[in-house]
Amino acid sequence: MIVLYLMIPISLALGIGFVGAFVWSVRNGQMDDTETPAHRILED
Amino acid sequence: MAEIKAARFNDYSFLDQDDFRRAYSNRGRIRFYVDGISCGKCVRKIEDLALTVKGLEDLRVDLASHTAEAQVDPNHLEFSELANHIQRLGFNPIPLKPEDSAEQLQRLSDRHELIRLAVAAACAGNIMTFSFATYLGASADFASVFSWLSFALYLPVVFYVAIPFYRGAWYSLARKQISIDLPMAVASFSGFIFSTIELIRGKGDIYFDSLSGFLFLILLSRYAQRRLQRRFIRPEELSETLQLSRVRQVNESGWSWTRTENTRIGERILLQAKETLPADAELISSTAHFSLAWLSGESRPKTFLRGAIVPAGALLINGEAQLAIRKPLLDTSFGKILKSVEEQSVGGTRIANLADRSAQWLLATVFTLAIVFLVGYWAVSPEEAVRRALALIILACPCAMAFGTPLALAASLKKARKKGLIVRNADVFEKAASVKTIFFDKTGTLTDSDLTLTTPLSQIALVHQKVILALENESLHPIAFAFRRAFNEEHSLPPVDGWRESVGLGVSGFVYGKFYEVKRNSKPGTQVSCTLFEDGQPILDCVFSSILKPGSRAALDTLRGEGIQVALLSGDAKEVTENIGAQLGFTQTEILYECCPAVKATEVARTPHAMMVGDGVNDSLAMLRADVGVAVSGGMATALKAADVYLANPSLEGIQALIRISREGMALIRRNLAISVLYNLIGGSLAVMGFINPFVAALLMPISSAFILLSTYIAERRP
Amino acid sequence: MNETISRLEEVTYDDAIVRKFLLACMVFAGVAFAAGLLAALQLAFFPLNMELPWLTFGRLRPLHTNAAIFAFAGNAIFAGIYHSTQRLLKTRMYSDRLSAIHFWGWQLIIVAAAISLPLGFSQGKEYAELEWPIDIAITLIWVIFAVNFFGTLAIRREKHMYVALWFYIATIVTVAVLHIVNSIEIPWSYMNSYPVWAGVQDALVQWWYGHNAVAFFLTTPFLGLMYYYLPKAANRPVYSYRLSIIHFWGLVFIYIWAGPHHLLYTSLPEWAQTLGMIFSIMLWAPSWGGMINGLLTLRGAWHLLRTDPIIKFMVAALTFYGMATFEGPLLSIKSVSAIGHYTDWIVGHVHAGALGWNGFLSFAMIYYLVPKLWKTKLYSDRLANVHFWLGFLGIVLYYVSMVAAGITQGLMWKAIGPEGQLVYPDFVETVVRIVPLYWARALGGAFFLGGFMVMCYNVYRTIAASTEVSNETVRVRNTRYSSAGEGHRALEGMVTVFSVLSLIAILVGSVIEIYPTLSLHSYIAKTANIDPYSPLEIAGRDIYIREGCYVCHSQQIRPMVSEVLRYGSPSTMEESIYDHPFQWGSKRTGPDLARVGKKYPDLWHFRHMVDPRSVVEKSIMPSYSWLVKDKTDFLSLRKKVSVLRNLGVPYSPEQVAQADRLAEEQAKSVAQAIHDQGGPEGLERREIVALIAYLQALGQKEKQPRPTDQVTVKE
Incomplete structure (x- = not known):
């Protein structure tokens, strides 16, 4: 079970990484329009 | 008018003028509301312009708000060209003002809220993992590590996620009020301190999981609540769709576009067909036909003669008209009403204020209780005292009052809008829900406001026609319009001195040196009629006929079926009134005839739970005295000065809808209140008695909020 | 337009790479399905093992799983990702060269797997059997893929990143981490190694990898593909784009905890098991979010189900997905796992x-x-419809x-x-009771393979009739949407790529630092009541792993009355403490072997290996007669024991040297004992002796055996 001392930090790091990615995407305006992209891909 | 259909622009050149460019664009960015977008193909068509139009660097469509935002290189592309390109594709672009600072702040705060929510979710989720592990019996070593990890993960929660609660609590305290933010702020922070102390002491009483989960759920419900209240089209866009912000100013070389707000009284403006008049203006050119749809709900053209004042909001039917500004838009009734309608809010209503105060009262009580309990129980067991007090504070939720009521009112407003009801203030729902008697005006309400002159023209001397027209020139009474429609408009009108109008009764003035009056008749007869007096002598009788509005009888019967007492008030003569009344199913006792406005008002005032439905112009007094005033004609602008509700759709079904929406809204509020009271009573008692620990409290509180939200959402979904 | 517009670009999508991946996918799908069918038939009819070491079930199964996961699903994923990413971002892939290296590298890996696995080069960890050189190759190719993908993101000409791309990102990042952590191993030969993890540690790591590999290799990329190809095929937008965003982020914030549901009732501590169970149940929600979103996308277009085979495949795929993601949490409930675990x-x-x-989503694609x-x-x-119904x-x-077989056997x-x-x-x-069901399953597999072959024919005819290949060019504005610099495609400009690489570097670095600490952790050595395996037993153990015995035999007795009666006292965490890799197993086609040591005489084991039916009449186990002929590799033992000692197994220095x-x-x-009991003589240098030594050691390593009345039973 000692390996948990490795797995937990890794999982947390991954989690924090993804939260960071979310923050980036909000600030980049990726979440501003959550309707048009679904239509846009149809007309590619 | 339930869906706002924007008028079509025929000329975008104003966009290229400096003052308009400054107003509408920002460093080459410009936004349009685009009528006619429906699907991905439309998106593609529009966005592809960026590939074919030189100078168009970027063009993005937002389906949800029907807007398109463009980045233009001003050296290569004019805004008007861009608008024309879009129009040529088959859409109708309307320039919008770019986000002002308030909206930018709103957008930024929306983003922050989302980020906070994400951080809250991630932290709460991971803290939950560790605390579950501990609850499930992880060995001592791991348990300790997990607890410290929970602590570490709670730090972003207490110092970042909870900031809005701290802020809200602080501001409300500064105003000597208690807002719902206060218990949450207190719980988050004191819970943090308490749990940290317990953690350091090696005890198990830590609540990072409950608190973080609780904060996440509350943030989530607030986010959901904001979305429920959001409108898609922003306030000033309403004026934009009517193109009221720019106008053709007449000058030596013809005319040029000017921002409406830059125009002055007396300046001449040019209106072309299908354009809306953005000011009260005097007609300089010859006879023009306008639609007063925005004002009276009817699209049949009204005729205006030279010298008449055309009200703001009138739409020129055809040709061209030159007018001189008499009152700027914001000073006109129409402009004011427009603004107040656009900015409807639920704050300031009686019931919302009541809800707010109840919420505060509840919170104050809970806090006092918590402190009393804390002090009292400290002697028995400090930890238990803190635990129970914390549980109580976390659990207490005036959700029904704090947001349940405003939400319910907002939902009612939305429903009302959909039915074409323009509500001035959400207060009306409370009153309309308990209406017992409805008084109806006759003319214009139950019958068409348009009257038709039935007296043959041959019986009216030309000179008298001129006199009548001159006297009725500035009147918006149905009789005036009937005259104008009947008589040949090409007469040049004589001047009038000392003109007066007694609303609903008649007009008078000196014409050709004689004193003429056109007075409504109280003579017996089944028709509306008026008499022309010359120097006090009656010389001419004119008779008009009016028609029942379709569906009136049915609507009245529906209302009767719901147990509502209906009555008919009219200034007209007995026979006329009783005739119409009988057709509509009124009994004799329910009919009051020959009422002047004052009498109408008195009758209404002495009846409890009364609604007055009528003509906004003539019945304003009665409407003000009634509990609820509903205007069906007379123009939205004038109507909403006195009335609480304006039926844009002149059908009387709106009244039934209003009552139904109001009753549903009030029922919802009561239901939410009941849930909340019950929850607080039971939960609070259990917390104080120690049956609910902070963890459970943290679960229950958001659940109760969610219940209220769900109950409101379901109610809102029903048509 | 008669003027050229500045700052407009023509972008040609690289479809050649998509074609390559797609064809590779189909080729290896055939291999995977055929291997699967053969394996299924071998279970129903053991002679199909043909006494060939390279084709016995034990070695064939890893070949099948790796082919199915990495060769079939892997190539499908890459085909879809390369195709959809370019179009979603309106740009060609960042580097054609990297695309090529990715493709050829990956196929080489597959070929290496196809060769090494039947030859017995296996790490003994499920879905991670490939040995260390191939593990390194996988890491390298994956990094190249990541660079290519993130580079494409950096040069994108479409600002918004469609949700499918986020699923791809999650896949790339997470699979990298999982693979690296689970593949930390010390080689002892050019093609063999031991993982640094052992026993329960290894179990946790393995199933943290194993389950999350399922999640992030078989679910998230496919969800991403679904979110692109379903709307395109049905020509309707996703039912709720917002929902797709919510369930994606919800998933990645807290996904990583579901692993322990593979270890219920094992010697993994209770709380970890329950935690795994709870999280597995929680994860049902975001999974069904995806399914519902997909199915509701077809609202108002259900008629397409009748006419369009692609839609048929997609709807079926989503339905099976929903089923599986409901069944999964169900199986995570301890009482259900008690019946289902180790069964079919x-x-x-x-x-x-x-x-x-x-499968079906790949076919649809x-x-x-x-x-x-x-x-x-x-x-x-x-023919496409025929394929659908056959499949x-x-x-x-x-x-x-298989469900019938599993429940039957579990209850029995x-x-x-x-x-x-x-x-x-x-x-x-x-076993005998469920063999007929094995036939039924093999038939099912045959139908599935048959359907696939119909598809191959259909595709062949389609391609044969084609006169040109796609070479789609689009016009885009060359607006830059990332902070990756103006016009230069230099590595320094790619912030995201750098971050990814840094993350990987940090992980690798920290792991290399951590592992010595772990391996020398005195906690283990002091309290261990366990003797390590002797060198001969290590040799035997490696044979056990090589032949894939763990594929049919478990070594973990659960604390249940029936198991205690059948196998002995429940396994403890300690007992597998020196097992590099752990061999708890996940399937019992044959009985559990945790305490098989000293249960049967050596001769019994000899006979059993050479011909199982000589001692167990109805056995379906393959014969392992080559173990009698092949010689044990004694020389490598010094290296092996030395590596194990470095990993913390308490061997003395002379044990290493000698x-x-x-x-x-x-x-x-051992050879003497076999001979004394009536078997042939002269077997000292044969592999079979090593294997027997190992088997006889199982369950015999406790220094002080526990009294049997202290057995705790959990159900």
């Missing part, structure tokens, strides 16, 4: 997902892409037969009679 129910569950979700990539119509819609029938047959194992005795004391009875000699000595005595 799990196999059924896996294949409903693999054939139904991954293939049917959608082939006509587009070869600029022609599909040769025959009717569907196959899956249903497979699933139903647990059956206790009125006097508290096992109703079916002979394990083989429970490993081969010690082994030879022990081998002599």
